[in-house]
Amino acid sequence: VRKIRVLMTRTELLWEEGKSSDTQKWSSLEHKGPYFPPEYEPLPDNICFYYDGQPMKLSPATEEIVTFYAKMLDHEYTSKEVFQCNFFSDWKEEMTKEERKLIKMLSKCDFSQIHKYFVEKSEERKNMTKEEKQVLKEEASRLMEEYGFCLLDGHREKIGNFKLEPPGLFRGRGEHPKMGKLKKRIQPEDVTINCSQDSKIPAPPAGHRWKRVQHDNTVTWLASWLENIHGRPKYIMLNPSSKLKGEKDWQKYETARRLKMKVDSIRKQYRRDWTSREMKSRQRGVAIYFIDKLALRAGNEKDDESADTVGCCSLRVEHITLHRRLDGQEHVVEFDFLGKDSIRYYNKVPVEKQVFKNLKLFIKHKDPEDDLFDRITTVKLNKTLNECMPGLTAKVFRTFNASTTLQDQLNKLTTGEKILSYNRANRAVAILCNHQRAAPKTFEKSMQLLQEKIQKKKEQIEEAKKELKEAKKAHKDKAVQRLSEQLKKLQLQETDREENKVIALGTSKLNYLDPRISVAWCKKHQVPVEKIYNKTQRDKFAWAIDMTDENFQF
DNA sequence: GGATGGACTTGACAAGATGTAC
Protein backbone atom coordinates (compact mmCIF):
# COMPACT_ATOMS: atom_id res chain seq x y z
CA VAL A 1 0.00 0.00 0.00
CA ARG A 2 2.83 2.31 0.90
CA LYS A 3 4.48 1.73 -2.45
CA ILE A 4 1.29 2.60 -4.30
CA ARG A 5 0.84 5.75 -2.26
CA VAL A 6 4.32 6.92 -3.18
CA LEU A 7 3.46 6.44 -6.83
CA MET A 8 0.23 8.39 -6.59
CA THR A 9 0.12 11.96 -7.82
CA ARG A 10 -0.77 14.75 -5.49
CA THR A 11 -4.13 15.24 -7.16
CA GLU A 12 -4.97 11.60 -6.72
CA LEU A 13 -4.09 11.78 -3.05
CA LEU A 14 -6.17 14.87 -2.52
CA TRP A 15 -9.04 13.29 -4.33
CA GLU A 16 -8.75 10.22 -2.16
CA GLU A 17 -8.67 12.37 0.91
CA GLY A 18 -11.79 14.19 -0.14
CA LYS A 19 -13.50 10.93 -0.80
CA SER A 20 -12.55 9.45 2.51
CA SER A 21 -13.64 12.50 4.47
CA ASP A 22 -17.01 12.09 2.78
CA THR A 23 -17.36 8.39 3.47
CA GLN A 24 -15.86 8.34 6.95
CA LYS A 25 -18.72 8.71 9.42
CA TRP A 26 -16.84 8.68 12.74
CA SER A 27 -13.40 8.25 14.20
CA SER A 28 -14.40 6.62 17.47
CA LEU A 29 -17.47 4.64 18.45
CA GLU A 30 -18.19 2.80 21.67
CA HIS A 31 -21.43 1.21 22.88
CA LYS A 32 -22.91 -1.59 24.99
CA GLY A 33 -24.42 -3.59 22.12
CA PRO A 34 -28.15 -4.26 21.68
CA TYR A 35 -30.55 -5.10 24.47
CA PHE A 36 -32.07 -8.56 24.07
CA PRO A 37 -35.78 -9.07 24.77
CA PRO A 38 -36.55 -11.35 27.77
CA GLU A 39 -36.61 -15.12 27.25
CA TYR A 40 -39.94 -16.84 26.72
CA GLU A 41 -41.92 -17.48 29.89
CA PRO A 42 -43.96 -20.70 29.59
CA LEU A 43 -47.69 -20.56 30.26
CA PRO A 44 -48.97 -21.56 33.72
CA ASP A 45 -50.17 -25.17 33.94
CA ASN A 46 -53.85 -24.24 34.05
CA ILE A 47 -53.69 -22.49 30.69
CA CYS A 48 -53.88 -24.91 27.83
CA PHE A 49 -53.90 -25.31 24.10
CA TYR A 50 -56.65 -27.60 22.79
CA TYR A 51 -56.47 -29.69 19.68
CA ASP A 52 -59.66 -31.26 18.39
CA GLY A 53 -61.23 -30.56 21.76
CA GLN A 54 -58.45 -32.24 23.74
CA PRO A 55 -56.00 -30.35 25.99
CA MET A 56 -52.43 -30.70 24.79
CA LYS A 57 -49.16 -29.71 26.44
CA LEU A 58 -46.74 -28.27 23.90
CA SER A 59 -42.97 -28.03 23.94
CA PRO A 60 -41.82 -24.55 25.04
CA ALA A 61 -40.65 -23.54 21.54
CA THR A 62 -43.95 -24.57 19.95
CA GLU A 63 -45.95 -23.05 22.75
CA GLU A 64 -44.22 -19.69 22.31
CA ILE A 65 -45.28 -19.58 18.67
CA VAL A 66 -48.82 -20.43 19.66
CA THR A 67 -48.88 -17.48 22.05
CA PHE A 68 -48.00 -15.14 19.16
CA TYR A 69 -51.08 -16.29 17.28
CA ALA A 70 -53.32 -16.39 20.33
CA LYS A 71 -52.47 -12.78 21.21
CA MET A 72 -53.61 -11.66 17.75
CA LEU A 73 -56.98 -13.40 17.72
CA ASP A 74 -58.85 -10.09 17.95
CA HIS A 75 -57.26 -8.85 14.78
CA GLU A 76 -59.08 -9.20 11.54
CA TYR A 77 -56.03 -10.49 9.72
CA THR A 78 -55.89 -13.78 11.64
CA SER A 79 -58.99 -14.61 9.62
CA LYS A 80 -57.16 -14.17 6.32
CA GLU A 81 -56.25 -17.31 4.48
CA VAL A 82 -52.73 -16.18 3.58
CA PHE A 83 -52.05 -15.32 7.20
CA GLN A 84 -53.32 -18.66 8.43
CA CYS A 85 -51.45 -20.68 5.81
CA ASN A 86 -48.13 -18.94 6.42
CA PHE A 87 -48.52 -19.24 10.15
CA PHE A 88 -49.44 -22.89 10.08
CA SER A 89 -46.62 -23.92 7.79
CA ASP A 90 -43.99 -22.00 9.78
CA TRP A 91 -45.41 -23.29 13.04
CA LYS A 92 -45.29 -26.90 11.82
CA GLU A 93 -41.62 -26.52 11.02
CA GLU A 94 -40.87 -25.65 14.62
CA MET A 95 -42.98 -28.45 16.12
CA THR A 96 -41.47 -31.63 17.56
CA LYS A 97 -42.02 -34.80 15.53
CA GLU A 98 -44.76 -35.93 17.89
CA GLU A 99 -46.54 -32.61 17.74
CA ARG A 100 -46.39 -32.59 13.96
CA LYS A 101 -47.92 -36.03 13.85
CA LEU A 102 -50.86 -34.92 15.94
CA ILE A 103 -51.53 -31.36 14.79
CA LYS A 104 -52.75 -31.56 11.21
CA MET A 105 -55.27 -28.77 10.81
CA LEU A 106 -55.29 -25.19 12.03
CA SER A 107 -59.08 -25.23 12.11
CA LYS A 108 -58.95 -27.84 14.88
CA CYS A 109 -56.67 -25.68 17.02
CA ASP A 110 -58.27 -23.86 19.90
CA PHE A 111 -56.26 -20.93 21.25
CA SER A 112 -59.12 -19.26 23.06
CA GLN A 113 -58.00 -20.06 26.61
CA ILE A 114 -54.54 -18.70 25.87
CA HIS A 115 -56.06 -15.66 24.24
CA LYS A 116 -58.21 -14.99 27.29
CA TYR A 117 -55.18 -15.38 29.53
CA PHE A 118 -53.30 -12.63 27.70
CA VAL A 119 -56.31 -10.31 27.62
CA GLU A 120 -56.53 -10.66 31.39
CA LYS A 121 -52.82 -10.06 31.76
CA SER A 122 -53.02 -6.84 29.81
CA GLU A 123 -56.02 -5.78 31.90
CA GLU A 124 -53.95 -6.40 34.99
CA ARG A 125 -51.19 -4.27 33.60
CA LYS A 126 -53.63 -1.47 32.95
CA ASN A 127 -54.98 -1.66 36.47
CA MET A 128 -51.60 -1.55 38.18
CA THR A 129 -51.20 0.88 41.06
CA LYS A 130 -49.23 4.07 40.67
CA GLU A 131 -46.37 2.57 42.67
CA GLU A 132 -46.19 -0.54 40.50
CA LYS A 133 -46.14 1.61 37.39
CA GLN A 134 -43.40 3.72 38.89
CA VAL A 135 -41.24 0.64 39.45
CA LEU A 136 -41.61 -0.33 35.78
CA LYS A 137 -40.78 3.19 34.70
CA GLU A 138 -37.62 3.22 36.75
CA GLU A 139 -36.60 -0.13 35.33
CA ALA A 140 -37.10 1.24 31.79
CA SER A 141 -35.06 4.32 32.45
CA ARG A 142 -32.26 2.22 33.98
CA LEU A 143 -32.23 0.19 30.78
CA MET A 144 -32.16 3.34 28.69
CA GLU A 145 -29.29 4.66 30.76
CA GLU A 146 -27.28 1.49 30.27
CA TYR A 147 -28.01 0.58 26.64
CA GLY A 148 -29.61 3.69 25.17
CA PHE A 149 -26.50 5.77 24.55
CA CYS A 150 -23.20 5.43 22.76
CA LEU A 151 -20.01 7.42 22.63
CA LEU A 152 -19.38 8.78 19.15
CA ASP A 153 -16.28 10.88 18.61
CA GLY A 154 -16.26 11.54 22.33
CA HIS A 155 -19.90 12.74 22.45
CA ARG A 156 -22.62 10.88 24.29
CA GLU A 157 -25.35 10.29 21.70
CA LYS A 158 -28.81 8.77 21.99
CA ILE A 159 -29.42 5.51 20.13
CA GLY A 160 -32.62 5.20 18.12
CA ASN A 161 -33.55 1.56 18.66
CA PHE A 162 -31.28 -0.15 21.14
CA LYS A 163 -33.81 -2.93 21.85
CA LEU A 164 -33.73 -5.86 19.44
CA GLU A 165 -37.04 -6.69 17.81
CA PRO A 166 -38.75 -9.48 19.76
CA PRO A 167 -39.97 -12.61 17.94
CA GLY A 168 -43.54 -12.69 16.69
CA LEU A 169 -45.67 -13.08 13.60
CA PHE A 170 -44.89 -10.90 10.63
CA ARG A 171 -47.81 -8.75 9.58
CA GLY A 172 -46.70 -6.50 6.75
CA ARG A 173 -48.96 -3.84 5.26
CA GLY A 174 -51.77 -4.40 2.79
CA GLU A 175 -52.16 -7.73 1.04
CA HIS A 176 -48.73 -8.99 1.94
CA PRO A 177 -47.94 -12.50 0.68
CA LYS A 178 -45.80 -13.21 3.77
CA MET A 179 -48.27 -12.15 6.44
CA GLY A 180 -48.42 -14.59 9.35
CA LYS A 181 -44.90 -15.95 8.88
CA LEU A 182 -42.80 -16.51 11.98
CA LYS A 183 -40.36 -13.76 12.79
CA LYS A 184 -37.65 -15.61 14.66
CA ARG A 185 -35.92 -14.66 17.86
CA ILE A 186 -32.60 -12.97 17.20
CA GLN A 187 -29.63 -14.70 18.84
CA PRO A 188 -26.31 -13.02 19.66
CA GLU A 189 -24.84 -15.39 17.07
CA ASP A 190 -26.91 -13.52 14.43
CA VAL A 191 -25.65 -10.09 15.42
CA THR A 192 -22.74 -8.15 13.94
CA ILE A 193 -21.27 -5.46 16.17
CA ASN A 194 -19.73 -2.32 14.71
CA CYS A 195 -17.51 -0.17 16.94
CA SER A 196 -14.02 1.25 16.98
CA GLN A 197 -11.06 -1.01 17.36
CA ASP A 198 -9.73 0.52 20.56
CA SER A 199 -13.14 0.82 22.24
CA LYS A 200 -14.51 -1.44 24.92
CA ILE A 201 -16.08 -4.22 22.86
CA PRO A 202 -19.66 -4.93 24.04
CA ALA A 203 -20.02 -8.23 25.88
CA PRO A 204 -22.40 -10.81 24.36
CA PRO A 205 -24.98 -12.39 26.72
CA ALA A 206 -23.48 -15.10 28.95
CA GLY A 207 -22.67 -18.31 27.12
CA HIS A 208 -23.00 -16.69 23.70
CA ARG A 209 -20.79 -14.99 21.17
CA TRP A 210 -21.39 -12.39 18.46
CA LYS A 211 -21.57 -13.36 14.82
CA ARG A 212 -18.82 -10.85 14.14
CA VAL A 213 -17.21 -7.73 15.52
CA GLN A 214 -16.14 -5.20 12.89
CA HIS A 215 -14.67 -1.71 12.93
CA ASP A 216 -16.06 -0.04 9.82
CA ASN A 217 -16.21 3.72 10.19
CA THR A 218 -17.72 4.26 6.73
CA VAL A 219 -21.14 3.22 8.09
CA THR A 220 -23.22 4.70 10.91
CA TRP A 221 -24.78 1.59 12.46
CA LEU A 222 -23.82 0.01 15.78
CA ALA A 223 -25.21 -3.47 15.24
CA SER A 224 -26.92 -5.39 12.46
CA TRP A 225 -28.61 -8.73 11.78
CA LEU A 226 -30.56 -10.39 8.99
CA GLU A 227 -34.31 -10.62 9.54
CA ASN A 228 -35.59 -14.00 8.45
CA ILE A 229 -38.74 -12.93 6.56
CA HIS A 230 -37.02 -11.36 3.55
CA GLY A 231 -33.41 -12.04 4.56
CA ARG A 232 -32.70 -8.32 4.59
CA PRO A 233 -30.40 -6.55 7.02
CA LYS A 234 -31.71 -4.53 9.95
CA TYR A 235 -29.70 -2.06 11.97
CA ILE A 236 -29.31 -0.35 15.27
CA MET A 237 -28.66 3.31 14.54
CA LEU A 238 -28.56 6.68 16.24
CA ASN A 239 -31.51 8.79 17.30
CA PRO A 240 -32.50 11.73 15.03
CA SER A 241 -31.28 14.12 17.73
CA SER A 242 -27.67 13.01 17.15
CA LYS A 243 -25.14 15.20 15.43
CA LEU A 244 -24.55 12.59 12.76
CA LYS A 245 -28.23 12.40 11.77
CA GLY A 246 -28.74 16.13 12.18
CA GLU A 247 -25.98 17.01 9.75
CA LYS A 248 -27.34 14.57 7.21
CA ASP A 249 -30.77 16.12 7.62
CA TRP A 250 -29.41 19.60 7.12
CA GLN A 251 -27.62 18.40 3.97
CA LYS A 252 -30.88 16.99 2.65
CA TYR A 253 -32.59 20.37 2.89
CA GLU A 254 -29.61 22.13 1.39
CA THR A 255 -29.83 19.82 -1.64
CA ALA A 256 -33.53 20.67 -1.94
CA ARG A 257 -32.67 24.37 -1.79
CA ARG A 258 -30.15 23.91 -4.59
CA LEU A 259 -32.96 22.39 -6.64
CA LYS A 260 -34.83 25.65 -6.20
CA MET A 261 -32.15 27.39 -8.26
CA LYS A 262 -32.25 24.71 -10.93
CA VAL A 263 -35.88 23.78 -11.14
CA ASP A 264 -36.85 26.21 -13.90
CA SER A 265 -34.32 24.81 -16.31
CA ILE A 266 -35.25 21.24 -15.34
CA ARG A 267 -38.89 22.01 -16.04
CA LYS A 268 -38.00 23.47 -19.39
CA GLN A 269 -35.99 20.35 -20.18
CA TYR A 270 -38.72 17.87 -19.37
CA ARG A 271 -41.22 19.85 -21.38
CA ARG A 272 -38.87 19.64 -24.34
CA ASP A 273 -38.68 15.89 -23.77
CA TRP A 274 -42.45 15.62 -24.23
CA THR A 275 -41.97 16.12 -27.97
CA SER A 276 -38.73 14.19 -28.35
CA ARG A 277 -38.35 11.72 -31.20
CA GLU A 278 -37.28 9.12 -28.70
CA MET A 279 -39.89 7.24 -26.71
CA LYS A 280 -37.66 6.88 -23.68
CA SER A 281 -37.13 10.65 -23.49
CA ARG A 282 -40.86 11.29 -23.69
CA GLN A 283 -41.52 8.75 -20.96
CA ARG A 284 -38.80 10.23 -18.80
CA GLY A 285 -40.19 13.72 -19.39
CA VAL A 286 -43.68 12.73 -18.32
CA ALA A 287 -42.41 10.73 -15.34
CA ILE A 288 -40.36 13.64 -13.99
CA TYR A 289 -43.37 15.89 -14.56
CA PHE A 290 -45.48 13.61 -12.35
CA ILE A 291 -42.75 13.46 -9.73
CA ASP A 292 -42.50 17.24 -9.76
CA LYS A 293 -46.17 18.17 -10.02
CA LEU A 294 -47.74 15.41 -7.93
CA ALA A 295 -44.87 14.59 -5.55
CA LEU A 296 -45.01 10.92 -6.54
CA ARG A 297 -42.26 8.62 -5.24
CA ALA A 298 -39.69 7.22 -7.66
CA GLY A 299 -41.25 3.75 -7.76
CA ASN A 300 -38.50 1.15 -7.77
CA GLU A 301 -39.21 -2.30 -9.12
CA LYS A 302 -40.42 -4.78 -6.51
CA ASP A 303 -40.33 -8.55 -6.29
CA ASP A 304 -43.54 -10.53 -5.80
CA GLU A 305 -42.51 -11.42 -2.25
CA SER A 306 -44.12 -8.20 -1.06
CA ALA A 307 -47.44 -6.38 -1.44
CA ASP A 308 -48.26 -5.10 -4.93
CA THR A 309 -47.65 -1.38 -4.59
CA VAL A 310 -46.25 1.15 -7.06
CA GLY A 311 -44.66 4.56 -7.44
CA CYS A 312 -44.11 6.69 -10.52
CA CYS A 313 -41.80 4.51 -12.63
CA SER A 314 -43.66 1.32 -11.72
CA LEU A 315 -47.13 2.65 -12.60
CA ARG A 316 -49.10 0.28 -14.78
CA VAL A 317 -51.65 1.06 -17.49
CA GLU A 318 -54.44 -0.05 -15.14
CA HIS A 319 -53.53 2.67 -12.63
CA ILE A 320 -54.58 5.60 -14.81
CA THR A 321 -57.72 6.53 -16.70
CA LEU A 322 -57.64 9.25 -19.33
CA HIS A 323 -60.58 11.62 -19.67
CA ARG A 324 -60.66 14.00 -22.61
CA ARG A 325 -63.17 16.01 -20.55
CA LEU A 326 -64.23 15.52 -16.97
CA ASP A 327 -66.28 17.77 -14.67
CA GLY A 328 -65.80 20.71 -16.99
CA GLN A 329 -62.04 20.26 -17.23
CA GLU A 330 -59.95 19.15 -20.18
CA HIS A 331 -57.30 16.43 -20.35
CA VAL A 332 -57.84 14.88 -16.96
CA VAL A 333 -55.77 11.94 -15.70
CA GLU A 334 -57.43 9.86 -13.02
CA PHE A 335 -54.87 8.09 -10.82
CA ASP A 336 -55.87 5.14 -8.68
CA PHE A 337 -53.16 2.94 -7.23
CA LEU A 338 -51.70 1.62 -3.99
CA GLY A 339 -48.49 3.38 -2.99
CA LYS A 340 -46.06 2.89 -0.14
CA ASP A 341 -47.56 0.98 2.81
CA SER A 342 -50.49 0.12 0.49
CA ILE A 343 -51.96 3.56 1.00
CA ARG A 344 -54.33 4.40 -1.84
CA TYR A 345 -53.46 7.30 -4.09
CA TYR A 346 -56.56 8.66 -5.78
CA ASN A 347 -56.43 11.90 -7.71
CA LYS A 348 -58.00 13.52 -10.76
CA VAL A 349 -55.51 15.88 -12.34
CA PRO A 350 -55.86 18.13 -15.37
CA VAL A 351 -52.58 17.90 -17.29
CA GLU A 352 -51.08 19.70 -20.25
CA LYS A 353 -52.35 18.64 -23.64
CA GLN A 354 -48.96 17.27 -24.68
CA VAL A 355 -48.75 15.10 -21.56
CA PHE A 356 -52.21 13.76 -22.27
CA LYS A 357 -51.22 12.97 -25.86
CA ASN A 358 -48.10 11.18 -24.65
CA LEU A 359 -49.99 9.10 -22.11
CA LYS A 360 -52.35 7.99 -24.87
CA LEU A 361 -49.31 6.98 -26.85
CA PHE A 362 -47.74 5.12 -23.93
CA ILE A 363 -50.81 2.97 -23.31
CA LYS A 364 -51.45 2.15 -26.96
CA HIS A 365 -51.42 -1.61 -27.64
CA LYS A 366 -50.74 -2.37 -24.00
CA ASP A 367 -52.61 -4.57 -21.54
CA PRO A 368 -53.81 -3.19 -18.22
CA GLU A 369 -51.04 -4.97 -16.32
CA ASP A 370 -48.25 -3.61 -18.56
CA ASP A 371 -45.89 -0.92 -17.34
CA LEU A 372 -46.98 2.60 -18.27
CA PHE A 373 -43.34 3.67 -18.53
CA ASP A 374 -41.74 0.63 -20.12
CA ARG A 375 -38.61 2.37 -21.42
CA ILE A 376 -37.31 3.87 -18.19
CA THR A 377 -36.29 2.77 -14.70
CA THR A 378 -35.64 4.70 -11.49
CA VAL A 379 -31.91 4.19 -12.04
CA LYS A 380 -32.01 5.79 -15.48
CA LEU A 381 -34.29 8.57 -14.31
CA ASN A 382 -32.04 9.39 -11.37
CA LYS A 383 -29.01 9.34 -13.63
CA THR A 384 -30.60 12.02 -15.79
CA LEU A 385 -31.51 14.07 -12.74
CA ASN A 386 -28.00 13.77 -11.38
CA GLU A 387 -26.64 15.18 -14.61
CA CYS A 388 -28.92 18.21 -14.21
CA MET A 389 -27.68 18.80 -10.69
CA PRO A 390 -25.23 16.83 -8.54
CA GLY A 391 -27.06 15.06 -5.73
CA LEU A 392 -30.44 15.37 -7.42
CA THR A 393 -32.70 12.29 -7.24
CA ALA A 394 -36.44 11.78 -7.47
CA LYS A 395 -37.05 12.11 -3.75
CA VAL A 396 -35.47 15.56 -3.60
CA PHE A 397 -38.54 16.83 -5.47
CA ARG A 398 -40.76 15.72 -2.62
CA THR A 399 -38.63 17.60 -0.11
CA PHE A 400 -38.41 20.61 -2.39
CA ASN A 401 -42.11 20.79 -3.20
CA ALA A 402 -43.15 20.11 0.38
CA SER A 403 -40.94 22.86 1.80
CA THR A 404 -41.84 25.32 -0.94
CA THR A 405 -45.54 24.66 -0.37
CA LEU A 406 -45.18 25.23 3.37
CA GLN A 407 -43.43 28.54 2.86
CA ASP A 408 -45.99 29.74 0.30
CA GLN A 409 -48.95 28.64 2.36
CA LEU A 410 -47.60 30.25 5.52
CA ASN A 411 -47.21 33.51 3.65
CA LYS A 412 -50.70 33.23 2.28
CA LEU A 413 -52.60 31.83 5.25
CA THR A 414 -51.13 33.36 8.37
CA THR A 415 -53.87 35.18 10.27
CA GLY A 416 -54.67 35.99 13.89
CA GLU A 417 -55.14 32.32 14.63
CA LYS A 418 -51.47 31.50 14.24
CA ILE A 419 -51.43 27.83 15.19
CA LEU A 420 -54.48 27.05 13.09
CA SER A 421 -52.81 28.82 10.16
CA TYR A 422 -49.68 26.76 10.62
CA ASN A 423 -51.63 23.53 10.75
CA ARG A 424 -53.45 24.47 7.57
CA ALA A 425 -50.18 25.06 5.76
CA ASN A 426 -48.86 21.79 7.16
CA ARG A 427 -52.01 20.07 5.95
CA ALA A 428 -51.58 21.38 2.41
CA VAL A 429 -48.22 19.60 2.36
CA ALA A 430 -49.59 16.39 3.86
CA ILE A 431 -52.27 16.32 1.17
CA LEU A 432 -49.68 16.88 -1.54
CA CYS A 433 -47.58 14.00 -0.20
CA ASN A 434 -50.66 11.80 0.36
CA HIS A 435 -49.93 11.23 4.04
CA GLN A 436 -53.00 9.52 5.35
CA ARG A 437 -54.12 8.07 8.63
CA ALA A 438 -57.03 5.99 9.80
CA ALA A 439 -59.75 8.29 11.13
CA PRO A 440 -59.36 8.52 14.92
CA LYS A 441 -61.62 6.06 16.74
CA THR A 442 -63.24 8.86 18.69
CA PHE A 443 -63.65 11.18 15.73
CA GLU A 444 -67.45 11.16 15.39
CA LYS A 445 -67.93 11.61 19.09
CA SER A 446 -65.54 14.50 19.49
CA MET A 447 -67.00 16.13 16.39
CA GLN A 448 -70.47 15.90 17.85
CA LEU A 449 -69.25 17.46 21.08
CA LEU A 450 -67.81 20.36 19.16
CA GLN A 451 -71.03 20.86 17.25
CA GLU A 452 -72.97 20.96 20.49
CA LYS A 453 -70.65 23.67 21.72
CA ILE A 454 -71.25 25.65 18.55
CA GLN A 455 -75.00 25.31 18.92
CA LYS A 456 -74.78 26.51 22.49
CA LYS A 457 -72.73 29.50 21.43
CA LYS A 458 -75.29 30.40 18.78
CA GLU A 459 -78.04 30.30 21.37
CA GLN A 460 -76.01 32.51 23.65
CA ILE A 461 -75.67 35.04 20.86
CA GLU A 462 -79.39 35.01 20.21
CA GLU A 463 -80.01 35.48 23.88
CA ALA A 464 -77.57 38.38 24.09
CA LYS A 465 -79.10 40.02 21.04
CA LYS A 466 -82.54 39.81 22.54
CA GLU A 467 -81.34 41.45 25.70
CA LEU A 468 -79.67 44.09 23.62
CA LYS A 469 -82.92 44.99 21.97
CA GLU A 470 -84.68 45.32 25.28
CA ALA A 471 -82.05 47.49 26.90
CA LYS A 472 -79.84 49.33 24.46
CA LYS A 473 -76.77 49.12 26.55
CA ALA A 474 -73.32 49.63 25.12
CA HIS A 475 -71.67 46.82 27.05
CA LYS A 476 -74.23 44.34 25.75
CA ASP A 477 -73.22 45.22 22.25
CA LYS A 478 -69.68 44.31 23.14
CA ALA A 479 -70.84 41.05 24.61
CA VAL A 480 -72.45 40.04 21.32
CA GLN A 481 -69.29 40.89 19.51
CA ARG A 482 -67.19 38.80 21.87
CA LEU A 483 -69.54 35.84 21.59
CA SER A 484 -69.53 36.09 17.80
CA GLU A 485 -65.76 35.94 17.79
CA GLN A 486 -65.84 32.89 20.00
CA LEU A 487 -68.33 31.31 17.64
CA LYS A 488 -66.14 32.02 14.66
CA LYS A 489 -63.20 30.42 16.41
CA LEU A 490 -65.21 27.30 17.17
CA GLN A 491 -66.43 27.05 13.60
CA LEU A 492 -62.90 27.37 12.34
CA GLN A 493 -61.91 24.57 14.69
CA GLU A 494 -64.74 22.49 13.28
CA THR A 495 -63.60 22.80 9.65
CA ASP A 496 -60.07 22.23 10.75
CA ARG A 497 -60.84 19.00 12.50
CA GLU A 498 -63.09 17.81 9.70
CA GLU A 499 -60.40 18.46 7.11
CA ASN A 500 -57.82 16.72 9.26
CA LYS A 501 -59.89 13.58 9.71
CA VAL A 502 -57.79 11.27 7.54
CA ILE A 503 -54.69 13.42 7.08
CA ALA A 504 -51.49 12.74 9.03
CA LEU A 505 -49.37 15.83 9.64
CA GLY A 506 -46.48 14.17 11.46
CA THR A 507 -44.65 12.57 8.58
CA SER A 508 -44.23 15.73 6.54
CA LYS A 509 -43.32 17.75 9.61
CA LEU A 510 -40.61 15.27 10.51
CA ASN A 511 -39.26 14.36 7.10
CA TYR A 512 -40.11 16.90 4.41
CA LEU A 513 -40.44 20.38 5.83
CA ASP A 514 -37.24 22.34 6.24
CA PRO A 515 -37.44 23.17 9.96
CA ARG A 516 -35.84 26.54 9.33
CA ILE A 517 -39.03 27.67 7.58
CA SER A 518 -41.03 26.93 10.71
CA VAL A 519 -38.47 28.44 13.07
CA ALA A 520 -38.30 31.64 11.01
CA TRP A 521 -42.09 31.83 10.92
CA CYS A 522 -42.25 31.42 14.71
CA LYS A 523 -39.78 34.25 15.20
CA LYS A 524 -41.51 36.51 12.73
CA HIS A 525 -44.93 36.05 14.33
CA GLN A 526 -43.78 35.81 17.94
CA VAL A 527 -45.02 32.24 18.28
CA PRO A 528 -43.02 30.20 20.81
CA VAL A 529 -41.35 27.35 18.93
CA GLU A 530 -42.80 24.95 21.55
CA LYS A 531 -46.24 25.55 20.03
CA ILE A 532 -45.06 24.05 16.75
CA TYR A 533 -42.52 21.44 17.82
CA ASN A 534 -42.78 19.15 20.83
CA LYS A 535 -39.75 18.01 22.81
CA THR A 536 -38.68 15.21 20.44
CA GLN A 537 -39.08 17.45 17.43
CA ARG A 538 -37.11 20.24 19.08
CA ASP A 539 -34.33 17.75 19.80
CA LYS A 540 -34.30 16.57 16.22
CA PHE A 541 -34.33 20.10 14.83
CA ALA A 542 -31.96 21.61 17.39
CA TRP A 543 -29.61 22.54 14.55
CA ALA A 544 -32.31 24.60 12.86
CA ILE A 545 -33.61 26.25 16.01
CA ASP A 546 -30.04 27.22 16.71
CA MET A 547 -29.09 28.76 13.40
CA THR A 548 -32.26 30.35 12.02
CA ASP A 549 -33.35 33.97 12.19
CA GLU A 550 -36.69 35.38 11.08
CA ASN A 551 -35.40 36.28 7.63
CA PHE A 552 -34.66 32.75 6.54
CA GLN A 553 -35.99 31.94 3.09
CA PHE A 554 -36.08 28.35 1.85
C1' DG B 1 -27.12 -2.30 -18.24
C1' DG B 2 -29.33 -5.48 -15.18
C1' DA B 3 -29.14 -7.99 -10.74
C1' DT B 4 -28.04 -7.98 -6.04
C1' DG B 5 -26.72 -6.46 -1.49
C1' DG B 6 -26.37 -2.92 1.78
C1' DA B 7 -27.32 1.43 4.18
C1' DC B 8 -30.11 4.75 5.12
C1' DT B 9 -34.84 7.52 5.12
C1' DT B 10 -39.70 7.50 5.30
C1' DG B 11 -44.11 5.67 7.01
C1' DA B 12 -48.46 4.17 9.50
C1' DC B 13 -49.94 2.55 13.64
C1' DA B 14 -50.70 1.37 18.51
C1' DA B 15 -49.35 1.53 23.31
C1' DG B 16 -48.37 4.49 26.79
C1' DA B 17 -48.15 9.20 28.72
C1' DT B 18 -50.23 13.40 29.46
C1' DG B 19 -53.84 16.86 29.48
C1' DT B 20 -58.62 18.21 30.26
C1' DA B 21 -63.44 18.21 31.63
C1' DC B 22 -66.32 16.97 34.96
Add this chain to the structure above:
DNA sequence: GTACATCTTGTCAAGTCCATCC
Protein backbone atom coordinates in the same frame (compact mmCIF):
# COMPACT_ATOMS: atom_id res chain seq x y z
C1' DG C 1 -59.86 11.97 41.53
C1' DT C 2 -61.59 9.80 37.54
C1' DA C 3 -62.69 9.07 32.74
C1' DC C 4 -61.88 10.11 28.54
C1' DA C 5 -59.51 12.52 24.57
C1' DT C 6 -55.39 13.76 22.58
C1' DC C 7 -50.53 13.82 22.11
C1' DT C 8 -46.07 11.52 22.25
C1' DT C 9 -43.10 7.85 21.58
C1' DG C 10 -41.66 3.44 20.14
C1' DT C 11 -42.07 -0.08 16.71
C1' DC C 12 -40.90 -2.11 12.75
C1' DA C 13 -42.28 -2.28 7.82
C1' DA C 14 -41.35 -0.40 3.36
C1' DG C 15 -39.51 2.71 0.66
C1' DT C 16 -35.07 5.16 -1.93
C1' DC C 17 -30.67 5.06 -3.69
C1' DC C 18 -25.82 3.76 -4.05
C1' DA C 19 -22.00 0.44 -4.80
C1' DT C 20 -20.50 -3.61 -6.75
C1' DC C 21 -20.56 -7.53 -9.68
C1' DC C 22 -21.05 -9.83 -13.98
